[in-house]
Amino acid sequence: MKKTGLFFGTFNPIHIGHLIIANHMAEFSDLDHVWFVVTPKSPFKAKQTLLGDHHRYQMVLEATQEYPKLEPCDIEFKLPQPNYTIDTLTHLQERYGDSRQFALIMGEDNLNGFHKWKNYEAILEYYQLYVYPRISGQKIAEALKDHPKIHRVAAPVMEISSTFIRREHKAGKNIRPLLPESVWRYMDEMNFYR
Known part of the structure; x- marks a missing residue:
């Protein structure tokens, strides 16, 4: 059974930091593949800052074409919005459960807000989390520090953000x-983020 890491995000736009982390997970952990799950709308982000779903998916497709272990995934485009990770996981498990085992990939800073996710206890019960380091001054909750389903992967620390890229591109940098x-x-070509 193939083990697939799910890297959720709006990817607005996808950048080399995303690729470096995903590739590191695919090459240096026990994950066989990484799917970039392009999120139409995050419950924690304002929709108006997003490019259209098709354009963000197309950029992920463009970015991953030369990486056989990395793939774009548009499954959340077909699910009710706002999307919640537990609902996406349930849908993917029903669809691919016989051939794939799914795990979540997230930045270490996201662990601090993980208890706010819908049905986070069920996610931890049924799925593994692969956590990459992020620079933040936040401490990880004690209950999550040594949890058997949470695997810390020593991926490179990336300080690139899509927000920075959009802002600086608009400023002409x-x-x-x-x-x-x-x-x-x-x-x-599409004149995005100007």
């Missing part, structure tokens, strides 16, 4: 090195 070349071309 050259952010091209922060994006896969194919994503830069798509963004530039």
Whole structure:
């Protein structure tokens, strides 16, 4: 049975930091693949800042084409909104449960708010979490520090953010090195984030 890590995000836009983390998880953990689950709307983010679903999915597709262990996933486009991780996991398990085992990939900073996620106890009961380091001054809740379902992976620490890319691109800065070349071309051709 293949073990697939699910890397959720709006990917607005996807950048080299996302690729580095996903590739590290696919190459240096026991995950066989990583799916970039492109989220139409995060319950924690304002919708108006997002490019259309199709464009963000297309940029993830462009970015992952040369990486056989990385794939885009648009499953949340077909689910009721707002999307909650537990609902997506349930849907994926029903659809692929005989051939895939799913796990979540998240930044260490997200563990602090994990108790706010819908049915987070069920997620921890049935799924493993693969956590990569992020720079933050926050402490991890004691209950999650040594949890048997939470695996810390020593992935590179990335300080690149999509918010930074959008803001600086709009300000006329050259952010091209922060994006896969194919994503830069798509963004530039479509005149996004100006």
